[in-house]
Amino acid sequence: MAAQKPTRSPRPAPAPAAPAPAAGKPHPDAARRSQRSRQAIYEAALALVGEVGYPKTTIEGIAARAGVGKQTIYRWWSSKADVLLEAFLDLGERLVENAGEEAYAIPDTGDVAADLKFTLRSTVDELRDPRFEAPYRALAAEGVVNEQLGRTFVARLLEPSLQLHADRLRAAQEAGQVRQGIDLRIALELFVSPLAQRWLQHTGPYTHAYTDTLVDYALHGLAPR
Amino acid sequence: MAAQKPTRSPRPAPAPAAPAPAAGKPHPDAARRSQRSRQAIYEAALALVGEVGYPKTTIEGIAARAGVGKQTIYRWWSSKADVLLEAFLDLGERLVENAGEEAYAIPDTGDVAADLKFTLRSTVDELRDPRFEAPYRALAAEGVVNEQLGRTFVARLLEPSLQLHADRLRAAQEAGQVRQGIDLRIALELFVSPLAQRWLQHTGPYTHAYTDTLVDYALHGLAPR
């Protein structure tokens, strides 16, 4: 579904002093990189996307706001989308650090339906968080049209969250609450994708009641019993 | 799923000489509008998006290719996305005219599962159609970020198709193949949205086997029986 929890994954120490760049940046000496500039660029990028929107956010604008030369951006990133993607990942990491790991885990009370409903409700809340909305939409939109960025977006932002859903479903399967033989990656899409689509494409409202219904329909199917 | 068949709906003659503009263009005298220019602009826009991609498609480029003054575009449309949306709608209408009405209907053989699988398979095929891919992605991406356009996109492109799915589900419900009390608009998202998301966000492959599975899971649920 729609990247509920940016990088809620365990993240085995991405070493902030030398984080692997999102896409391979070749030449410069990363050891001498200015962390001050980097953080300023992240903040400027997120702020501008929030204030004026993604299309009106420009590299020049980010550089000016960050008090940085344009070349410093072009040296380390290949595009506006690339900057924003890293800035957003960085934001997610910082929020996670402040929140604690398990805050983003899917609970396992033994009641799959309740656990999934709870998790989807908090996803809905997150999608409404104004800090996330603008950059997240921007990145999603860019990913629709730019497959390379889209795949990075999915791998870095969506995948960890989806994996948690799959894990929870596996536990349910082992507990006999989900049929054997079900493809869990497809199964989770039954409730995750509809929410994602409503959010991405404005095809309808996304409320707690809606996600509750999704979980019910998905878990029990549409057929009469 | 995602706008399989642009305007496959019955369309009770929208009078091609005076089609309601997608977004209200107030000022100029529509009666004096040059249809030659309009068609040339549609063709140029679709061709350019296909050839160089949406971001490198420019209004100047469209005007030049269409042999039209820039002002003629700005007079009638408010943005590149707006032009492309109308061009795409027009393309859909022209294809529908050539195909015949029932080509886009969802069959009703009495077997919901089979009918939905058949329809989703053809949706998959359509999503691979190179004439649609580029402009359709571009519009979807724009709609993610631009709510106004997004809503028009949904209303004009997605909605007619979604309505057909809802209708087929209603027939199934009346035939006792779908539980009473189910919200059909939500129900159809169980199989339509996952395909949409895989296509939009490159979260996974979209094959006939995949959509068949979706229909099965959605109709029967995940729970053991």
Added chain:
Amino acid sequence: MAAQKPTRSPRPAPAPAAPAPAAGKPHPDAARRSQRSRQAIYEAALALVGEVGYPKTTIEGIAARAGVGKQTIYRWWSSKADVLLEAFLDLGERLVENAGEEAYAIPDTGDVAADLKFTLRSTVDELRDPRFEAPYRALAAEGVVNEQLGRTFVARLLEPSLQLHADRLRAAQEAGQVRQGIDLRIALELFVSPLAQRWLQHTGPYTHAYTDTLVDYALHGLAPR
């Protein structure tokens, strides 16, 4: 000097219903021409040049202000300068009609110096008249660069005035106040051109004292010895 008196010439009945166009306009039937539109165009042109200056005066602006279609201007004139030239000539004619013929004549009191000083002083006053300044400068400037218009400008606006100066000098010559053999057309330039240049090119102030001095210097040169 510089077109002091626009068309103070006798003007043998320019028949307002069919006045010969300044420069040959070929095709249309002048007999059916709308005098209302013509006058409105004249007024709009002069007003706009006065208000926003010549470069920002546009044919579209004139047409809009005159409540006239653009084609009505293009039908009867070949350029913006052409419109303004005729408008200015028309203005001159109307002012002359209100003033009476002899108002613009050069007096002959028997004292050439006094008569010329008087005339040049009133020329200076005229050059400062805000109704004339803007359009007159605009036409002069256009004439510098556009020889065809320049010659028309000279013939219609400057020549009549220059001829009066030549006439007055001839009378002085016959009265023995100017040397025999002097080329009167050159002679008059001695006092007329310096004023013209100061006004046109901002090479210096143009005051009554200045023109008085010019007449003195020049007449001394022309006097018999």
Added chain:
Amino acid sequence: MAAQKPTRSPRPAPAPAAPAPAAGKPHPDAARRSQRSRQAIYEAALALVGEVGYPKTTIEGIAARAGVGKQTIYRWWSSKADVLLEAFLDLGERLVENAGEEAYAIPDTGDVAADLKFTLRSTVDELRDPRFEAPYRALAAEGVVNEQLGRTFVARLLEPSLQLHADRLRAAQEAGQVRQGIDLRIALELFVSPLAQRWLQHTGPYTHAYTDTLVDYALHGLAPR
């Protein structure tokens, strides 16, 4: 008369690497300015004015011909006229450098009339020089209508030449060939302005014979009695 010799003045080395701009351009860092671009722009501007005329010379055209971005022109100049003025001044300077200083001085043989006739004859020749004609007329015309540019035009192009004439007249005055008390700045206009007007306004031919006559008429007026 009108700007015979652009900047024939002594010019004590204006340091070509940092020449004072004609009109103060405040903002950008002049030290980093590209001299290559600057010269290319000068040449393109002069060439275009010569080839297609001033009104059809566009900033885009100059930029394209000079192989320069438009912004590079807008960065350093405020208008087309401004570019041309500096280009023309630069041309004058380069020609002066190739010609040697005294080539433009007014000779002093002791015979004022002869010296002035000689100088005016060479001014006439210069006015016919096709390298000067087009840009010079264009600038003069612009200056008629744009007082700010006009004053710069006079100060940078006309004034040096006029000063030489005044100097020569002063020498004549000291030699007793010109009356005491004569205002030399006005005196020189007696022969300079008529030529200027004939050239500017096409009021008549400008020949060597004509300027000889002017000098005769004027000097008679200025002679002691």
Added chain:
DNA sequence: TCATAAGCGAGACGGTACGTCTGGTCTTTCA
């Protein structure tokens, strides 16, 4: 320890496209 070479802020540069404005032409509708 200090040169030396990188990253850095700054911003000029050659470009492209923007959205607007006007020039001239052409067409429609009316009187």
Added chain:
DNA sequence: TGAAAGACCAGACGTACCGTCTCGCTTATGA
């Protein structure tokens, strides 16, 4: 059939950014 209206093709306007390219100036080793 002249005129008002205004859509049309064309293309220049002046602005905004793009991505590249110097400039000095830190600044952090490594000889």
